[in-house]
Amino acid sequence: MSQTLRHPEIVELARREGKVTVEGLARHFDVTLQTIRRDLAELAQTGQLERVHGGAVLPSGTSNIGYGERRRLQGDAKAAMARACAALIPHDAALFLAIGTSTEAVARELLRHRNLLVVTNNMNVANILVANPDCQIILAGGxxxxxxxxxxxxxxxxxxxxxxxxxxxIGCSGLDRDGDLLDFDLQEVGVNQAILAQSRQRILVADHSKFQRTAPVRLGSLSDLDVFVTDRALPPDLDRRCRDWGTRLVVTGPQDGEAEPD
Structure with missing residues (x-):
């Protein structure tokens, strides 16, 4: 495959996975490591990727990628996380579902839950839950x-x-290596902070691509949460911090030492 064809695919892989590695790309394209390093250097030079040790990630920025594109990313992972999250939500509960494509996936898994009161600031969530006749929906003003x-x-x-x-x-746009939750919109962060303050149990749903992404506004910390539902094991140091904080981890994908499915 020519360089011209490789570059768009490399960027798309980075969008889907959060990070691409030199070795992984070399195997994927059946080219040398040196060829991939040149590709990544050129993509970094044009601002399409940001080089990190062993590979590259999407460039840091102050604005999120489009919502339609985020809906398409990590679809299978979001579905698995949503099922795991819905299993934590009992019938006869009052809950808040925040903005995000992951919370929309959770809403789809609540269509058979009974006697729910759901408050949301996500019009998409409200439209999904209309299909559950045993769910009272309150849409936040604003x-x-x-x-x-x-x-x-x-x-x-x-x-x-x-x-x-x-x-x-809730969801987040990025997760810093120290456990801070990050987002792009200061107003949305203010709403999420109010949600956390008014809740007895707080659950974050975020896939592994968020481990590699950054955003400019701090929402809170994993230490503020009761449960973190994700699709891959956390880096060891962050995993240890969660255990120290008492934040329960629910991992729906491969654990340490397990092979990823083909």
Missing amino acids: TIRRSDGGIVGTLAVQTIRQFKFDLAV
């Missing part, structure tokens, strides 16, 4: 972001503060 159907702002925070939730399910 400003609608046309890009993703999210509702943010002071009115949304005021709505949230009227409730005390049994559980809250």
